[in-house]
Amino acid sequence: MYRTVRQIDSATNLLSLFFPNFFTRVRLPETSVEGRAVYALQIRAGGGGARRAVFIAGGTHARELMNPDAIIELAIDLVMSYSNGTDIRYGAKTFTADEVKLILEAMDIWLLPCVNPDGRNYVMTVDDMWRKNRRDNPGTSCDGVDLNRNADVVWGVAQGQTSCSPCAEVYCGPSAFSEPEGRNVKYVLDTAQVVSFVDVHSYSELILYPWGHAPTQSTDPTQRFTGLPTGTCTASIPTGYAEYMPPSDVRRFQTVAHRIVDDIAAVRGRHYTPETSLTLYPTTGTQGDYAYARHIANPGLQKTYGFTFETGPSLSDARESFHPADPTLVKRDAKAAMLALLQQSVCAIELIGIRLFGASSSFDALRTVRDNLLASTAAGREWIALFERAQFVLLSAVTRDAKLLKAAGDLLQQIAPSVGTADAMFAEADAQRASALLKKLRAKVKIPALQRDMEVVGQRINQLGGRSMQQVIESLMRHKPSQRKSGTVKKAAAPAIRRR
Amino acid sequence: MASRRTKTQTTQAPTVRFEATLGATPYAKAIIAAAALDLDRLPDSKGKVKLLVSADDARRLLEQGFEVHLTAAVPVAPLAQNLVMSDAQATNWLEQQVKGIRRKGGR
Numbered sequence: 001m002y003r004t005v006r007q008i009d010s011a012t013n014l015l016s017l018f019f020p021n022f023f024t025r026v027r028l029p030e031t032s033v034e035g036r037a038v039y040a041l042q043i044r045a046g047g048g049g050a051r052r053a054v055f056i057a058g059g060t061h062a063r064e065l066m067n068p069d070a071i072i073e074l075a076i077d078l079v080m081s082y083s084n085g086t087d088i089r090y091g092a093k094t095f096t097a098d099e100v101k102l103i104l105e106a107m108d109i110w111l112l113p114c115v116n117p118d119g120r121n122y123v124m125t126v127d128d129m130w131r132k133n134r135r136d137n138p139g140t141s142c143d144g145v146d147l148n149r150n151a152d153v154v155w156g157v158a159q160g161q162t163s164c165s166p167c168a169e170v171y172c173g174p175s176a177f178s179e180p181e182g183r184n185v186k187y188v189l190d191t192a193q194v195v196s197f198v199d200v201h202s203y204s205e206l207i208l209y210p211w212g213h214a215p216t217q218s219t220d221p222t223q224r225f226t227g228l229p230t231g232t233c234t235a236s237i238p239t240g241y242a243e244y245m246p247p248s249d250v251r252r253f254q255t256v257a258h259r260i261v262d263d264i265a266a267v268r269g270r271h272y273t274p275e276t277s278l279t280l281y282p283t284t285g286t287q288g289d290y291a292y293a294r295h296i297a298n299p300g301l302q303k304t305y306g307f308t309f310e311t312g313p314s315l316s317d318a319r320e321s322f323h324p325a326d327p328t329l330v331k332r333d334a335k336a337a338m339l340a341l342l343q344q345s346v347c348a349i350e351l352i353g354i355r356l357f358g359a360s361s362s363f364d365a366l367r368t369v370r371d372n373l374l375a376s377t378a379a380g381r382e383w384i385a386l387f388e389r390a391q392f393v394l395l396s397a398v399t400r401d402a403k404l405l406k407a408a409g410d411l412l413q414q415i416a417p418s419v420g421t422a423d424a425m426f427a428e429a430d431a432q433r434a435s436a437l438l439k440k441l442r443a444k445v446k447i448p449a450l451q452r453d454m455e456v457v458g459q460r461i462n463q464l465g466g467r468s469m470q471q472v473i474e475s476l477m478r479h480k481p482s483q484r485k486s487g488t489v490k491k492a493a494a495p496a497i498r499r500r
Numbered sequence: 501m502a503s504r505r506t507k508t509q510t511t512q513a514p515t516v517r518f519e520a521t522l523g524a525t526p527y528a529k530a531i532i533a534a535a536a537l538d539l540d541r542l543p544d545s546k547g548k549v550k551l552l553v554s555a556d557d558a559r560r561l562l563e564q565g566f567e568v569h570l571t572a573a574v575p576v577a578p579l580a581q582n583l584v585m586s587d588a589q590a591t592n593w594l595e596q597q598v599k600g601i602r603r604k605g606g607r
Binding site: 001002003004006007010011014015017018019020065076079080083084123124125126127128129131141159160161163165167168169170203204280281310313314315316317318319321323325 | 513517519531535538539540541542543544545550552571572574576577578579580583584585587589590591594597598600601602603604
């Protein structure tokens, strides 16, 4: 069964009335083409000021009915878990209450369950295979703009599954962001500090990430969409053109997509495929690509990792694929996917910063080292992967124990600011404190694989104490976690003044 | 780019469409044709070029030399009413889900 637009609006309204400390219902600035109000739901728990955000949108394509319902149900699952301290179980996949708590206290979650309310209403009252919004296209009897071709990224280049013909199901509209429904998506991206965005579609069981207009390459940074001729409906992508993406971002998209795929598979064994949007078919003006493209077009903007999910299997009957008679199982997979994305968007170190110091800016140096140095070598990337693998479990353990949390916070505050400083030292005393902390954490973590990871980290910490920070970072960039460090890195003489 | 269909062609809204696949055609040629004719392409797990077409679309494809397999009729109709939640069902479901959680007003 599927909710009507009015029922979706009612659900967001009731949730914000029942649980105002948890949900804030936000009326977005634009009404739909037919004049409907469009609402987003902001979710957060705990205190603090501005936070990183994850933005989940659904219902962009009208006939893909399952996802707006799944988003509403996810909101309810989150509040139930947080309020009752209960795990969320989707089939055989469990998200623990601690994990949900961390997500909600670390980030703002923006849900826009129904981007295209006019289209959904039309599906329920006139044509159940309607895809676009309900724009009246002047000079033609064909209605509607495809909201997932109308965003301002390579807009107006008609190729593959994008068209400048108003009668096409993939009509890109008369100009970029000509449609109020799409401008609402842009508004949330402009307003919140969105680090991850997903536009949830159906169907095909795919986890898509940029780019959709051209193959992705990481060798020629001069090949950027900002230099392409666009916006005219006559231009095309030059033959042989491939869009640049930094290797660290390629890796990030792939890593997150694979983890989402793994979590979906854990529910009931459905195998989603992670791939670039282009692999499905060429597109321009999609919301997922736009979300990621924003910081490239305007370097002053927050970088947002933009995804598109295609939930549900491809069945022999298109109607049953778009809106199955019983969508329960597909919605469960979709909710696991959304929750996995939320989980992958939490930064453990940042959360400790927020918890203890009310801010995370002092940890920017750590993030810079991770993204610019460690991510540039195979060994460094393995260390990042190890950290990301372990961070959620460790963070849960740390935040349950006030003494451990304080010890971790003190250590991070001591070390983090000096990490990017050339002559700073990783003092023996700090190494000993880190080892002691790890030992306590290892005792609390009952997962053997994680205990082995922590043992590896502990050994490396012991080896690197007393070296300069620069040597520590170089060592991590050269030697994988699984590799014994060679004795080439020698202890440096401590500088006269330690920089903090 | 102007609309490829004239107003007279689309004035009569179709009452039925068809799920169709393009056969005996190289895949690359078929997807280019589907895009060029602004047809509604549907995902297909078997890797076929699957489309939702009107009778007029099917005719255009045939005129261009494609072999068109119509696999199902899809009448233009609203979502089956048994798939739409009633307002009471929606409210009851929500109430049931959040039962027992302390809410504003003490309920």
